[in-house]
Amino acid sequence: MSEPTVRRRSLRLEDYVAGVKDGDRAVLGRAITLLESRRADHRVLAQELLTRLLPATGGGQRIGVTGVPGAGKSTLIERLGLRLIEDGKRVAVLAVDPSSSRSRGSILGDKTRMGELARQERAFIRPSPTGGALGGVAAATRETILLLEAAGFDVVLVETVGVGQSEILVAGMVDSLLLLLLAGAGDELQGIKRGILELADVVAINKADGANLMAAREARAQLAAALRFLPPQSRHWQPPVLAVSAADGSGLAELWAALDDHHRTLAAHGELAAKRRRQARDHLWSLLDDGLHRAFRQHPAVAARLRDVERRVEGGELTPRQAAEQLLDAFGRPSS
Ligand SMILES: Nc1nc2c(ncn2[C@@H]2O[C@H](COP(=O)(O)OP(=O)(O)OP(=O)(O)O)[C@@H](O)[C@H]2O)c(=O)[nH]1
Numbered sequence: 001m002s003e004p005t006v007r008r009r010s011l012r013l014e015d016y017v018a019g020v021k022d023g024d025r026a027v028l029g030r031a032i033t034l035l036e037s038r039r040a041d042h043r044v045l046a047q048e049l050l051t052r053l054l055p056a057t058g059g060g061q062r063i064g065v066t067g068v069p070g071a072g073k074s075t076l077i078e079r080l081g082l083r084l085i086e087d088g089k090r091v092a093v094l095a096v097d098p099s100s101s102r103s104r105g106s107i108l109g110d111k112t113r114m115g116e117l118a119r120q121e122r123a124f125i126r127p128s129p130t131g132g133a134l135g136g137v138a139a140a141t142r143e144t145i146l147l148l149e150a151a152g153f154d155v156v157l158v159e160t161v162g163v164g165q166s167e168i169l170v171a172g173m174v175d176s177l178l179l180l181l182l183a184g185a186g187d188e189l190q191g192i193k194r195g196i197l198e199l200a201d202v203v204a205i206n207k208a209d210g211a212n213l214m215a216a217r218e219a220r221a222q223l224a225a226a227l228r229f230l231p232p233q234s235r236h237w238q239p240p241v242l243a244v245s246a247a248d249g250s251g252l253a254e255l256w257a258a259l260d261d262h263h264r265t266l267a268a269h270g271e272l273a274a275k276r277r278r279q280a281r282d283h284l285w286s287l288l289d290d291g292l293h294r295a296f297r298q299h300p301a302v303a304a305r306l307r308d309v310e311r312r313v314e315g316g317e318l319t320p321r322q323a324a325e326q327l328l329d330a331f332g333r334p335s336s
């Protein structure tokens with residue numbers, strides 16, 4: 001009776017739906033792999049699965065955690081996650097890691113960083129998919145959040161390094177964005193773009209412990225003053241700035257209270273639903289932009305002229321606007 005092979009039985013749509021809804025970790029893991037797959041048949045199945053699960057989604061608290069490398073994001077997520085589990089919640093952690101191809105591995109690849117959380121029955125940790133463009137990774141992460149909600153996770157934390165484009169993408173898929181900063185070195189913003197400060201719903205100065213405590217408190221006060229001059233994202237919410245230590249746990253209760261308060265405030269004013277609607281619409285448009293861009297470059301009549309038209313624009317023979325009109329005309333004609 002027993003199969004001599006270790007190959008896993010392939011799951012049918014119904015198996016995935018039932019497994020995810022039951023919170024079966026093995027099925028959940030495979031469903032996420034399906035979402036990340038670039039195989040055409042996998043993509044079809046994944047979208048069918050999402051469609052089936054959609055009514056069971058939306059119940060999670062979606063939180064992004066960003067900050068410079070080494071700010072303590074993983075340490076903080078583990079601490080916070082353990083607290084939430086103690087409070088009876090189910091917690092999932094995802095990563096959007098633009099640098100996962102570098103030799104150091106992905107954000108959560110080094111499992112020891114969240115080893116304690118990973119061992120918890122009520123936690124689920126998934127590293128960033130390796131390879132692939134950041135946009136694709138982000139799209140898979142957005143869909144993974146939905147799967148996790150359908151599987152009954154109450155809180156979904158998404159970690160990303162705040163040094164490029166990834167934090168903008170993460171801001172577009174979460175309810176609350178937590179920005180982790182470090183005090184010291186004179187420059188409190190350490191290469192963090194001002195733009196990300198404007199996206200943050202809660203800001204925390206981490207490593208407020210030991211010899212660093214005073215500097216962290218000072219940085220907190222300075223930043224709180226600076227933030228008051230930024231345009232608020234919501235008229236019901238002024239992003240608070242806290243000093244915390246992920247290492248010794250101080251300030252984490254206040255930090256969670258702030259995140260929770262943000263979520264409840266948005267929900268109470270109808271802004272949570274509006275934000276999620278806007279995010280879904282923005283995602284639709286970013287998928288359309290990507291698809292149209294690809295279709296445009298691949299269109300035979302466009303591909304045949306593109307290089308030549310570019311050269312004529314570079315040489316000043318054609319204005320960029322004329323060139324664009326010519327190429328869009330070519331794109332609009334049926335290919336054959
Ligand atoms: N003193 C102190 N050290 C901390 C604190 N939080 C994290 N660390 C240390 O800072 C280092 C980086 O912590 P991580 O949690 O890996 O930081 P990260 O932001 O996730 O880093 P990347 O994922 O590489 O971007 C580790 O050595 C931690 O032990 C803290 O609150 N206080």
Ligand SMILES: [Mg+2]
Nearest residue numbers: 073074107108
């Ligand atoms: Mg990390």
